[in-house]
Amino acid sequence: MSVRDKPQLEDLVATPLDRRGFLKALLATGAVAAVPGGLLKPLGAGAAAETGATQVFRNACPRNCYDTCGIVTYVRDGVVQYIEGAPESTFTAGGLCVKGYSYPSRTYSPDRIKYPMVQQGRGSGNWKRVSWDEAIDRIARKILEIKERDGSLLGLALDKYSGNFGITHYGVEGMMSSLGYTTRFVGTPCWPAGIDAQNYDMGDMWCNDPEDLADSAYIIVWGANPAWCSVHSMKFLYEAQRKGAKLVVIDPVLTQTAAKADLYVRVRTSTDGALALGMARHILDEGLYDRGFVDRHSVGFDDFAAYLRDRVTVKWAQEQSGVPAPVIRQLAREFATAKPATIWLGYGLQRHVNGGHTVRAIDALVAMTGNIGQPGGGARYGHLRTWGFNYHAMVMEKPAGSKGWLGPAGPKGEFDFAGEEKAEYTDRAVNLNKIAQEILDADNPPIRMLWVACKNPFSQDFNRPLLEKAWDKLEMVVVADQFFNHTVDQADLVLPVTTIFEEYTVNVSYWHYWISLNEQAIQPMYECLSDVQIGARLSKRLNELAPGSCTFPTEMDTKVWMEKEFNQGIYDLFGIASWEDLRQGPAKAKLPSPASWHDRKFATPSGKYEFRSDLAADYGHRALPEYVEPRRASGRYRLLTPHSRFNIHSQFQNLDHMMDFSPEPYVYVHPETAAANGIGDLDPVRVFNAQGEVRLRAKLSDVVAPDTLLMYEAWYKNSEFNVENVVDDASSDMGAYKTGAPGVAIHDQWADIARA
Amino acid sequence: MTVSPPRIRPAPTSDDDRSFAVGAGLRDLFICRDVGQLLRAYATLRAVAPGLPPCGDPELLEFAYNRLFVGPKPPVAPLYASAYLDPERRTMGTVTLTARRVYRALGVASPLEGTVPDDHLSLEIDALLLMRRATEAAGAGPSHPVAALRRGFLADHVLQWVPRLWRRALQAPAVPPPLEATLRLLESWLARESRHSNEGVPP
Numbered sequence: 001m002s003v004r005d006k007p008q009l010e011d012l013v014a015t016p017l018d019r020r021g022f023l024k025a026l027l028a029t030g031a032v033a034a035v036p037g038g039l040l041k042p043l044g045a046g047a048a049a050e051t052g053a054t055q056v057f058r059n060a061c062p063r064n065c066y067d068t069c070g071i072v073t074y075v076r077d078g079v080v081q082y083i084e085g086a087p088e089s090t091f092t093a094g095g096l097c098v099k100g101y102s103y104p105s106r107t108y109s110p111d112r113i114k115y116p117m118v119q120q121g122r123g124s125g126n127w128k129r130v131s132w133d134e135a136i137d138r139i140a141r142k143i144l145e146i147k148e149r150d151g152s153l154l155g156l157a158l159d160k161y162s163g164n165f166g167i168t169h170y171g172v173e174g175m176m177s178s179l180g181y182t183t184r185f186v187g188t189p190c191w192p193a194g195i196d197a198q199n200y201d202m203g204d205m206w207c208n209d210p211e212d213l214a215d216s217a218y219i220i221v222w223g224a225n226p227a228w229c230s231v232h233s234m235k236f237l238y239e240a241q242r243k244g245a246k247l248v249v250i251d252p253v254l255t256q257t258a259a260k261a262d263l264y265v266r267v268r269t270s271t272d273g274a275l276a277l278g279m280a281r282h283i284l285d286e287g288l289y290d291r292g293f294v295d296r297h298s299v300g301f302d303d304f305a306a307y308l309r310d311r312v313t314v315k316w317a318q319e320q321s322g323v324p325a326p327v328i329r330q331l332a333r334e335f336a337t338a339k340p341a342t343i344w345l346g347y348g349l350q351r352h353v354n355g356g357h358t359v360r361a362i363d364a365l366v367a368m369t370g371n372i373g374q375p376g377g378g379a380r381y382g383h384l385r386t387w388g389f390n391y392h393a394m395v396m397e398k399p400a401g402s403k404g405w406l407g408p409a410g411p412k413g414e415f416d417f418a419g420e421e422k423a424e425y426t427d428r429a430v431n432l433n434k435i436a437q438e439i440l441d442a443d444n445p446p447i448r449m450l451w452v453a454c455k456n457p458f459s460q461d462f463n464r465p466l467l468e469k470a471w472d473k474l475e476m477v478v479v480a481d482q483f484f485n486h487t488v489d490q491a492d493l494v495l496p497v498t499t500i501f502e503e504y505t506v507n508v509s510y511w512h513y514w515i516s517l518n519e520q521a522i523q524p525m526y527e528c529l530s531d532v533q534i535g536a537r538l539s540k541r542l543n544e545l546a547p548g549s550c551t552f553p554t555e556m557d558t559k560v561w562m563e564k565e566f567n568q569g570i571y572d573l574f575g576i577a578s579w580e581d582l583r584q585g586p587a588k589a590k591l592p593s594p595a596s597w598h599d600r601k602f603a604t605p606s607g608k609y610e611f612r613s614d615l616a617a618d619y620g621h622r623a624l625p626e627y628v629e630p631r632r633a634s635g636r637y638r639l640l641t642p643h644s645r646f647n648i649h650s651q652f653q654n655l656d657h658m659m660d661f662s663p664e665p666y667v668y669v670h671p672e673t674a675a676a677n678g679i680g681d682l683d684p685v686r687v688f689n690a691q692g693e694v695r696l697r698a699k700l701s702d703v704v705a706p707d708t709l710l711m712y713e714a715w716y717k718n719s720e721f722n723v724e725n726v727v728d729d730a731s732s733d734m735g736a737y738k739t740g741a742p743g744v745a746i747h748d749q750w751a752d753i754a755r756a
Numbered sequence: 757m758t759v760s761p762p763r764i765r766p767a768p769t770s771d772d773d774r775s776f777a778v779g780a781g782l783r784d785l786f787i788c789r790d791v792g793q794l795l796r797a798y799a800t801l802r803a804v805a806p807g808l809p810p811c812g813d814p815e816l817l818e819f820a821y822n823r824l825f826v827g828p829k830p831p832v833a834p835l836y837a838s839a840y841l842d843p844e845r846r847t848m849g850t851v852t853l854t855a856r857r858v859y860r861a862l863g864v865a866s867p868l869e870g871t872v873p874d875d876h877l878s879l880e881i882d883a884l885l886l887m888r889r890a891t892e893a894a895g896a897g898p899s900h901p902v903a904a905l906r907r908g909f910l911a912d913h914v915l916q917w918v919p920r921l922w923r924r925a926l927q928a929p930a931v932p933p934p935l936e937a938t939l940r941l942l943e944s945w946l947a948r949e950s951r952h953s954n955e956g957v958p959p
Contacts, residue, residue: 009912012905013857037780039787039882040864078870079848108847108873110839111830115789117822126819129790129826484829494828523870656845717830 052076058583059083059500060507060516061100062169063648064162064190066210066230068509069096070516070586071103073501078522080104080501088585090211091512097231098661099648105657106499107525111717112482113496114526122477122490132527132537135493140541142476143179144549146448152403154428155448157183159435162190163454163651166505166518167565168532168558171393172453172480175535178396178552179542181404181425183447185432189460192735192743194350194381197359199738200613200621201367203603206385208342208378209594210512214239215376218338220248220331222362223272224346227256228645230511234260246334250275253640253710254703265331266705268322269638270630270748272349273358276365277627278317279332281308283368288336290370293609297600298367300612300624307624320627336369340377348642351746353631356734360616360625367609373597383596386508386515386573386589392564393532397551404428431741434729435461439470449476453497453531458486459650459715459722462729462744465692480531485650485715486722496528503530504562506579513589515574517582520558532556619737628733635689635750637673640710641723642747650715665721666699668710669753674700677753684756687711689749692725695756709753726751772892775952777804778945779885785938786825786835787878791818798934805941809933820932824925833925837875840917847873858909859883862890862902877921880914884949898956907953910946918946 059071070086083103087094106112116135120126130138146155158176176182198205213219213236226233234257241247241262249258250265250272258264267275283289284305294301318325335341343366350359363379371377398404404425430438435457439447461467471477471490479491488494502524507516524530529537536556542549566579574587581587592598604610617623646662647653653662667687669679679685681700686693687709694711704710713723732743781801788794795814802808811817824832834840838851855875859865864886866874887906890896896903922939925931931939 009854009858009908012901012908013854013861037784038886039783039867039879040859040862040886041867043860043863043865077853079853105844105846108849110834110836110845110847111827113828115826117826117828120815120819125823125829126815127822127826127828128818129822131790484827488828496828525871527871 054081055521057501057519057521058086058517058585059103059521060166060505060518060586061096061103062164062166062500062505062507062518063099063651064165065648066226066509066511067092067097067232068165068507068512068514068516069100069232070514071096071100071500073519073521075521080107080522086516086586089514089516089588091232091514092586093232093235095232098646098658099652102652102655102657103500105655106482106652107501107522109483109655111484111654111656112525112528113484113488113494114528115496116527117494119492119494122471122492125489132529133541135495136534136537136541138493139476139478140538140545142449143542144546147180147549150445150448152445153180153182154405155183155445156451157185157430157439157442157447157449158451158453159185159432159455159457160451160453161188161432161455163456163649164531166500166503166507167389167391168393168503168505168530168561169454170391171532171535171561172451174394174396175532175538175552176451177394177398177427178535178539178550180398180402181427183428183430183442185435185438186429186739187432187735187741187743188739189433189462189744189746191347191350191382192739192741193352193356193732194345194347194359194734195739196619196734196737197350197356198363198379198381200616201360201363201604201610201625202372202597203605205381205738206383206596207380207511208375208596209591210380211236212375212594213237213342213344214243215594216240216340216342217245217376218248218335218341219245220250220335220341220343221257221261222250222343222345223349224344225251225253225255225257225642226344227260229643233511246338248331252705252708253642256645265323265327268320268705269640269708270352270354270358271321273354273361273625273627274312274317274320275323275328276358276361277308277312277625278314278321278323278328279335280304280361280365280368281312281317282314282329282332283336283365284308286333286336288333289368293370293372293600294368297372297602298609298611299606300610301368304364304368304611304624307626312627335365339371340374341369341371342366342377342380344380348747351732351744352748353730353733353745354628355732355743355745357622357625357628361627364611364625367611372609373595373600375593375595375598378596382510384510386513387510388567388569388573389506389565390567393561399548399551429740433462433731433741433744436463436466436470437729439473440466446473448474449478450474451478451480452487452491453480456481456485456487456650456715458490459724460713462724462727462746463691464722464724466729480534482528483651483654485654495534496526497534498524498528498530502528504558506562506565506582513591514586515570515582515589516586517579518562519583530556530558532558532561615737619734621734631730631745631748633750636752637709637750638707638747639687639689639726639749639751640704640708640747641713641727641749642710644712644714647714649713653714654717656717659717662714665696665711665714665716665719667694667696667753668701668704669698670702670704670706670708671700672706673709673753674698677755679753679755685753686756687726687751687753689726689751691728694721694723694725696721698753709751774804775945775948776885776888778941779881779888779949781805782938782942782945783878783881783885786881787876788821791815794818794821798938801938801941808937808941811934812932816932817934820930820935824928824931824935832928833921835877835921836873837877837880837913837917838873840920841913847875851875854913855880855883858905858913861905862886877918880909883909884914888949888952898954903953907957910950910953915946915950918942
């Protein structure tokens with residue numbers, strides 16, 4: 001045989017040589033043993049042959065996304081071959097988004113964090129690989145040291161949020177509780193102002209089934225971009241349009257969703273409340289409001305009407321919002337006369353200093369036109385109606401003798417007793433949206449140790465320069481994550497965690513009404529563990545060092561803990577007999593109506609829709625949905641940092657798969673603005689303000705207004721790009737009532753731009 | 757599942773034995789799990805490849821090793837064939853499974869199958885060593901199936917990606933001399949293996 005005739009490698013492996021007896025004979029004579037220290041081992045008699053048979057598993061996307069897709073996973077010989085969307089769900093409908101399809105690439109990326117590692121000097125890049133035993137031992141000893149020093153574990157803080165919404169991942173909170181009273185970063189950067197607003201208006205945040213958008217006659221998508229951020233909702237919008245509905249998008253940016261609309265209205269950022277109130281005024285003047293709803297199902301409408309007549313005109317709304325008066329009147333008339341009509345309120349809409357009041361004004365528009373409680377109608381924001389699990393992994397007893405924070409007013413003394421009654425200890429709650437300042441301010445005791453899971457504060461949290469300063473106060477930082485990011489870069493220890501195919505959990509959505517099982521389809525790669533398995537190892541070590549110091553289970557089977565989350569309420573809601581039914585596919589909640597508030601029994605103090613909310617006033621807000629001025633500009637250009645289609649915050653964009661589609665970040669600049677600053681397309685520029693700067697290239701586009709700069713927030717592999725360099729942590733107006741802390745005015749930022 | 761730490765072995769007596777020992781040393785070095793194993797593996801390799809420099813500062817060596825090959829940052833030069841040959845840079849795809857099929861054709865398997873991709877450099881070196889030993893033990897000529905498999909695995913797989921690994925690693929900043937020398941040793945060892953595997957094959 002010559003080189004020219006050489007067979008291909010594929011042909012050579014097609015026929016196992018051992019069938020010819022040659023290798024068997026060699027193995028019998030110890031040829032394998034003749035390879036000293038050999039890694040490869042003989043295939044034993046019981047070794048699993050490659051069968052070629054495909055196994056099917058059910059998984060779910062656990063990201064912080066409206067769509068929370070059901071996934072069907074095909075595995076052969078222990079390897080995920082491919083995935084598809086669950087066809088049983090009429091929401092997922094058999095398809096995933098570009099991020100969802102990249103899950104196998106994510107699990108099998110050579111860039112994954114594979115082993116526990118210790119960094120010698122934060123940010124140095126000098127990493128040592130350690131065993132799990134060593135990593136857990138270091139962490140356990142530090143925890144016990146803090147407890148010894150402070151007499152409590154308030155010096156240990158948890159920073160966790162939405163990186164993984166698999167229900168069993170609330171076990172991280174459980175792990176903390178099982179140690180004692182700790183410091184918790186509470187609140188949410190996502191949607192708190194809107195949650196509070198809807199609670200003031202209706203007594204809860206509760207949206208229609210998004211699938212009934214297809215039955216709406218008039219849809220306003222206000223400050224949301226489902227074409228990028230909820231792709232599965234788009235088919236319902238298209239269906240509505242096919243049936244004759246009008247789709248209107250109101251947004252400061254000409255988004256891809258706006259491009260699909262029948263009418264796009266550019267509103268001046270943060271003046272949406274004025275636009276909504278202008279529409280309300282016109283509806284009032286024209287007598288187009290639903291008197292039946294207003295009279296029977298609401299309180300405070302007369303006060304609201306008086307406010308509109310006294311303080312709002314369409315002309316005023318035009319001046320505030322930049323939307324021409326004829327358009328405001330047209331929108332108002334169309335919205336009020338189409339039945340049913342609905343508004344989808346996006347989360348970016350309320351990331352302003354007046355965001356909560358904006359949501360209240362838009363809610364009022366939907367209510368006064370009688371569209372609350374109607375299929376195809378509604379003020380759609382989100383819901384938590386399907387989240388009634390046991391949270392077994394989260395609810396853990398404190399070890400006996402644990403000491404903590406004494407009440408919301410703070411400690412009055414080291415061990416305070418109110419009269420003869422024992423004061424009740426709590427965790428110390430600090431504002432998740434002001435992590436930097438909270439770390440700097442925390443005292444008695446200070447925050448000494450931080451556990452970060454399902455979160456990436458250095459990429460996602462605000463005022464990054466201040467966060468860098470705050471980080472210096474921390475004695476130990478532990479980060480549990482799948483990929484290296486800016487927070488891992490600043491960690492002392494990193495712990496590798498599992499992806500969706502490597503653990504059991506269960507997932508529901510805050511938008512649709514489906515539940516999806518997440519089965520373990522493959523062995524965890526490398527030495528990755530689930531968050532709750534890490535907790536079990538920590539508990540075991542702590543109890544070896546100090547018996548009774550941790551109540552978290554010391555053995556953890558993620559399947560068992562997934563099973564523990566189910567209860568009869570969940571079974572009844574979804575019409576299933578057991579979680580195993582979900583192996584056949586996602587299940588949908590059995591809803592008496594697709595409409596929220598279909599019985600018009602609101603959860604407010606009055607039991608009605610509250611145009612006037614005394615509860616809002618109790619929390620320091622306007623009782624009526626009045627207009628609140630936007631944040632004053634502090635720079636030449638408003639800076640928007642919304643979400644891209646290629647990532648969920650700092651997840652996915654770093655994958656090679658995604659870097660092919662989106663290789664670098666840009667700042668989008670209106671051509672007029674660019675010309676005024678001597679900037680050409682793709683020129684390198686600086687975007688800067690008093691807080692910091694970002695360096696990247698400019699893309700000229702009129703999707704943004706001339707007074708606006710836009711950068712999509714994301715984390716690119718091996719890149720310093722971070723929008724948080726120029727985003728501060730100014731609070732939104734609402735959020736403290738239902739989520740523990742106000743939100744963040746993420747889109748109330750200003751910056752300048754210059755050629756770099 | 758862990759792999760056994762490498763041990764210091766008696767000095768080889770022939771060129772072939774020495775080449776084999778170098779291969780075993782390279783195999784062990786690229787699968788180290790901590791600095792202790794790394795230092796022992798380097799000492800073992802140096803015993804059979806005296807041209808290698810002293811290991812120097814163990815911590816610098818460890819930091820560089822992890823930066824180049826392990827993480828937690830995306831490794832500069834990942835140790836998996838699929839990181840170079842798969843169009844999506846995805847492990848456990850056809851490239852990884854080709855290596856698995858080579859091992860199965862030989863009647864062996866990775867003890868880390870399912871958790872570490874089969875196309876790890878150390879596993880592939882181990883397969884080459886096994887094939888070499890097997891053909892030597894049987895006195896097999898170049899047309900023997902194992903010899904052909906060895907030739908094909910080298911030419912169509914190993915030598916398609918390992919050169920890219922060492923080029924990436926050698927171009928990285930601050931590569932300490934021991935690792936630089938080891939990478940060059942890997943290059944020369946594979947070249948020798950390739951020549952050896954083609955001995956007796958007509959042009």
